[in-house]
Amino acid sequence: xxxTISILVENKFGVLARISGLFSxxxxxxxxxxxxxxxxxxxxxxxxxxxxxxxxxxxxTKQLNKLIDVIKVIDFTxxxxxxxxxxxxxxxxxxxxxxxxxxxxxIFRGKVVDVSSKTYTIEVTGAAGxxxxxxxxxxxxxxxxxxxxxxxxxxxxxxxxx
Amino acid sequence: MEITGAEIFVxxxxxxxxxxxxxxxxxxxxxxxxxxxxxxxxxxxLVRHEQGAVHMADGYARxxxxxxxxxxxxxxxxxxxxxxxATAYMDSIPIVVFxxxxxxxxxxxxxxxxxxxxxxxxxxxxxxxxxxxxxDLARTIAEAFYIASTGKQGPVLVDLPKDVVTNKAKFEFPxxxxxxxxxxxxxxxxxxxxxxxxxIAASKKPVLYVxxxxxxxxxxxxxxxxARATSTPVTQTLMGLGSMPSxxxxxxxxxxxxxxxxxxxAVTNCDLLIALGARFDDRVTGKLDEFxxxxxxxxxxxxxxxxxxxxxxxxxxxxxxxxxxxxxxASVKTRKVxxxxxxxxxxxxxxxxxxANKLEYKKKKSVIKPQFIVEEIDRITKGDAIxxxxxxxxxxxAAQYLELxxxxxxxxxGGLGTMGYGFPAAIGAQAAFPDxxxxxxxxxxxxxxxxxxxxxxxxxxxPVIVVILNNGFLGMxxxxxxxxxxxxxxxxxIEFQPDFVKLAESYSALGFRVTKPEDFxxxxxxxxxxxxxxxxxxxxxxxxxxxxxxPAGAPINKMLLA
Ligand SMILES: Cc1ncc(C[n+]2csc(CCOP(=O)(O)OP(=O)(O)O)c2C)c(N)n1
Numbered sequence: 001x002x003x004t005i006s007i008l009v010e011n012k013f014g015v016l017a018r019i020s021g022l023f024s025x026x027x028x029x030x031x032x033x034x035x036x037x038x039x040x041x042x043x044x045x046x047x048x049x050x051x052x053x054x055x056x057x058x059x060x061t062k063q064l065n066k067l068i069d070v071i072k073v074i075d076f077t078x079x080x081x082x083x084x085x086x087x088x089x090x091x092x093x094x095x096x097x098x099x100x101x102x103x104x105x106x107i108f109r110g111k112v113v114d115v116s117s118k119t120y121t122i123e124v125t126g127a128a129g130x131x132x133x134x135x136x137x138x139x140x141x142x143x144x145x146x147x148x149x150x151x152x153x154x155x156x157x158x159x160x161x162x
Numbered sequence: 163m164e165i166t167g168a169e170i171f172v173x174x175x176x177x178x179x180x181x182x183x184x185x186x187x188x189x190x191x192x193x194x195x196x197x198x199x200x201x202x203x204x205x206x207x208l209v210r211h212e213q214g215a216v217h218m219a220d221g222y223a224r225x226x227x228x229x230x231x232x233x234x235x236x237x238x239x240x241x242x243x244x245x246x247x248a249t250a251y252m253d254s255i256p257i258v259v260f261x262x263x264x265x266x267x268x269x270x271x272x273x274x275x276x277x278x279x280x281x282x283x284x285x286x287x288x289x290x291x292x293x294x295x296x297x298d299l300a301r302t303i304a305e306a307f308y309i310a311s312t313g314k315q316g317p318v319l320v321d322l323p324k325d326v327v328t329n330k331a332k333f334e335f336p337x338x339x340x341x342x343x344x345x346x347x348x349x350x351x352x353x354x355x356x357x358x359x360x361x362i363a364a365s366k367k368p369v370l371y372v373x374x375x376x377x378x379x380x381x382x383x384x385x386x387x388x389a390r391a392t393s394t395p396v397t398q399t400l401m402g403l404g405s406m407p408s409x410x411x412x413x414x415x416x417x418x419x420x421x422x423x424x425x426x427x428a429v430t431n432c433d434l435l436i437a438l439g440a441r442f443d444d445r446v447t448g449k450l451d452e453f454x455x456x457x458x459x460x461x462x463x464x465x466x467x468x469x470x471x472x473x474x475x476x477x478x479x480x481x482x483x484x485x486x487x488x489x490x491x492a493s494v495k496t497r498k499v500x501x502x503x504x505x506x507x508x509x510x511x512x513x514x515x516x517x518a519n520k521l522e523y524k525k526k527k528s529v530i531k532p533q534f535i536v537e538e539i540d541r542i543t544k545g546d547a548i549x550x551x552x553x554x555x556x557x558x559x560a561a562q563y564l565e566l567x568x569x570x571x572x573x574x575x576g577g578l579g580t581m582g583y584g585f586p587a588a589i590g591a592q593a594a595f596p597d598x599x600x601x602x603x604x605x606x607x608x609x610x611x612x613x614x615x616x617x618x619x620x621x622x623x624x625p626v627i628v629v630i631l632n633n634g635f636l637g638m639x640x641x642x643x644x645x646x647x648x649x650x651x652x653x654x655x656i657e658f659q660p661d662f663v664k665l666a667e668s669y670s671a672l673g674f675r676v677t678k679p680e681d682f683x684x685x686x687x688x689x690x691x692x693x694x695x696x697x698x699x700x701x702x703x704x705x706x707x708x709x710x711x712x713p714a715g716a717p718i719n720k721m722l723l724a
Binding site: 009010013014017018021025055058059062063065066068069070071 | 281285289292342466467
């Protein structure tokens with residue numbers, strides 16, 4: 001099963017290596033990872049999407065908590081939470097399909113963020129399902145390049161990680 | 163007043179009451195060495211190889227309970243420490259390793275003797291620090307010792323670039339350490355403890371399964387109290403030996419691959435297995451789906467990651483073992499149970515298993531049985547010594563035939579199984595306890611892995627006694643080849659050996675060779691009296707095997723008995 005885990009860490013040299021090393025060393029997989037400092041510049045927040053049965057994910061969260069630089073870990077899967085991902089897709093903009101590209105962007109509330117004589121680059125933000133659906137829909141029109149931010153996540157309501 | 167980083171280093175160690183460092187100098191640590199030399203404190207022991215330094219710090223830590231300290235230079239000095247660090251990591255031993263590093267401005271430039279030791283050791287340290295500013299040095303050293311010695315203990319590496327130790331700063335040493343991201347759990351949850359007490363009271367066939375955690379948290383007394391108050395038999399892992407006297411009526415001996423018949427049978431048939439500071443290692447459990455299948459599993463450990471890692475746990479208790487066992491003893495006391503009569507049938511069954519298959523070997527007059535040597539060591543030292551082992555058959559015979567009665571007297575590389583550990587660890591233990599008898603029970607293969615430390619032992623007048631069970635083979639490898647590879651002894655015969663007696667003598671140590679069983683005792687007695695570094699080379703039966711043995715992957719009640 002897929003799990004979304006957020007980790008609050010000390011914003012210190014080498015922390016990312018400790019976390020990615022833990023995943024690779026113990027054979028856990030990382031589907032996506034995003035990281036950036038929080039409001040308090042001494043800590044960073046990471047969101048990792050991983051896969052595994054309950055026993056494996058329990059080990060992952062325990063092992064993360066055991067790292068000295070990890071302040072807090074939340075596995076969102078059993079919670080009510082909001083997730084977002086951003087994707088940028090560069091598509092072949094032939095005169096014949098330009099209208100269709102723009103129509104797709106509109107349906108998914110995307111934005112055209114770059115235009116050239118041969119390409120459109122569209123940005124779409126949303127939960128994983130929406131981003132995936134957008135990519136599926138735009139694929140037949142000819143994707144030249146695609147980049148995704150990886151997921152970020154947050155609890156609903158008053159609950160916080162930090 | 164501002165002082166150099168090197169002076170801060172020395173002052174910090176003194177604040178932390180470090181009395182001894184095991185180390186080896188080199189270019190970038192010269193400022194540290196100069197400061198140590200001028201202060202004359204802590205005392206420094208010059209080793210012969212950096213791996214030796216780390217094992218010595220480890221032996222010092224295991225025997226004394228204090229943090230062991232090693233200091234080495236950058237590059238090759240640092241990379242030579244890796245096996246020692248991994249050994250300490252696998253057995254959760256508190257050591258701090260200081261490595262020199264090139265100038266901060268040169269890091270990443272492939273500078274002379276640069277190695278990314280933080281990167282290389284990342285998976286085998288509890289934590290590590292690269293100090294980049296002399297103003298952080300004292301605090302970082304304090305944190306390193308705090309992290310190494312609290313919670314689940316382990317090795318911490320501190321990388322010190324040359325400019326950090328030559329730059330100057332004010333010396334401010336933190337009196338108390340508090341880290342927002344590291345709060346080791348210490349006291350156990352009282353509800354869980356009561357639940358465990360209930361389970362013990364309700365069980366008919368309980369077993370205490372005790373690992374190294376009981377020794378690290380100095381909880382042997384509490385364990386003995388619990389076992390005796392509730393009449394619960396105790397089996398120990400290799401790392402747990404010494405926590406319960408082997409001669410105790412409730413002691414089952416070691417369990418697992420080379421465990422006793424009664425221990426493995428008791429664990430297989432028990433209805434409650436109480437793991438204390440143990441981690442269900444594969445050498446202990448054998449085939450997992452047949453391990454203690456009829457038992458409820460309780461697990462007390464300071465490390466939440468070891469709970470329910472291999473075996474689903476029914477009653478987890480997280481925290482410091484000493485604290486938890488104290489509370490558990492109090493909780494057990496309030497139960498109205500006639501413990502003696504409750505345990506009668508179970509202990510009788512165990513006695514039956516004991517009589518059915520004792521630890522034994524065929525005694526012979528004409529050849530020296532390696533087990534006999536261990537029994538003789540035991541008889542002569544009467545448990546009043548610190549024993550270390552190498553890895554292989556020597557280690558298993560030592561574990562089986564020494565009648566250990568005290569914690570911190572049996573030092574062995576359990577988790578990593580590092581050949582070459584025993585001799586430097588013995589030197590470290592001897593440095594911590596100069597007046598004790600310290601004996602390394604060795605194999606002829608393992609001893610050659612860190613034999614160079616003879617120089618260290620002799621130079622510092624550390625009267626370690628090495629007893630080599632010399633079978634001319636990498637014995638444990640040969641045993642597996644005999645049993646599972648149709649006696650094809652592929653490259654496990656050491657066809658050339660040094661003359662260990664002459665080798666000892668060339669280092670001004672004492673050397674003896676024993677070829678007849680009856681000669682061993684007088685020689686060991688002589689060596690103990692001499693108070694000098696000694697090698698006793700015992701020519702033992704070459705193809706003796708360690709039994710019982712559970713083949714890898716088999717359930718632990720399916721033992722080869724001879
Ligand atoms: C550094 C290292 N290399 C290899 C091994 C694999 N190994 C385990 S036991 C053993 C044989 C040990 O031989 P010896 O020291 O002569 O002891 P014996 O088994 O004969 O008592 C070997 C090679 C190991 N444990 N450690």
